[in-house]
Amino acid sequence: MKNKRTTLVHLIYFSRLNLAADAPTRARQLGEITRQAQKKNEFSVITSFLVVEQNFAAQVIEGERMSVNETFARISNDTRHRDVQIVEWREIVKREFVNSFATGIRSAANDALFQKANLMPMFQRGTPRAATIHALAGALQAESMSKQGIDHLFV
Numbered sequence: 001m002k003n004k005r006t007t008l009v010h011l012i013y014f015s016r017l018n019l020a021a022d023a024p025t026r027a028r029q030l031g032e033i034t035r036q037a038q039k040k041n042e043f044s045v046i047t048s049f050l051v052v053e054q055n056f057a058a059q060v061i062e063g064e065r066m067s068v069n070e071t072f073a074r075i076s077n078d079t080r081h082r083d084v085q086i087v088e089w090r091e092i093v094k095r096e097f098v099n100s101f102a103t104g105i106r107s108a109a110n111d112a113l114f115q116k117a118n119l120m121p122m123f124q125r126g127t128p129r130a131a132t133i134h135a136l137a138g139a140l141q142a143e144s145m146s147k148q149g150i151d152h153l154f155v
């Protein structure tokens with residue numbers, strides 16, 4: 001029998017971003033979060049995907065149980081967002097995301113995927129479904145991979 005020493009889990013949460021309203025400042029703020037998160041996640045072998053729609057964020061965080069817990073503890077204390085709520089935490093068999101920290105921000109280029117997911121009414125009610133967030137993050141990753149010409153690796 002294979003000796004299973006680590007437990008792989010994913011945590012999905014959503015929050016309200018406290019970012020600036022003007023686009024350049026907002027982009028700079030998101031860039032800063034990305035830089036910090038990438039470095040930390042690489043070190044902790046965390047893979048993740050952050051979905052951003054208006055002032056709502058939802059993130060899937062995958063990794064070893066303790067690493068995910070520690071990462072989420074830091075994230076939930078960050079004043080750059082508020083009302084951080086766990087949507088789902090569970091064991092997973094394998095990772096679904098390839099980058100330590102990737103972001104999908106709603107834009108004209110990916111509008112169809114966001115429209116299909118229709119997360120906004122769920123965010124506003126405070127009840128986004130884990131499966132919807134997960135599927136949208138997966139679709140945004142697939143689209144980005146495809147643009148880079150490496151989709152054949154992720155069938």
Ligand SMILES: Cc1cc2nc3c(=O)[nH]c(=O)nc-3n(C[C@H](O)[C@H](O)[C@H](O)COP(=O)(O)O)c2cc1C
Pocket residue numbers: 033036037038040041048050057059061071074075076077078080081101
């Ligand atoms: C929306 C959002 C997503 C974040 N995602 C991560 C992440 O995936 N990993 C991480 O280490 N930090 C993430 N952070 C940053 C952490 O909240 C924190 O600032 C960072 O880990 C540095 O923590 P420290 O100042 O306690 O060292 C995120 C912050 C925000 C606002």
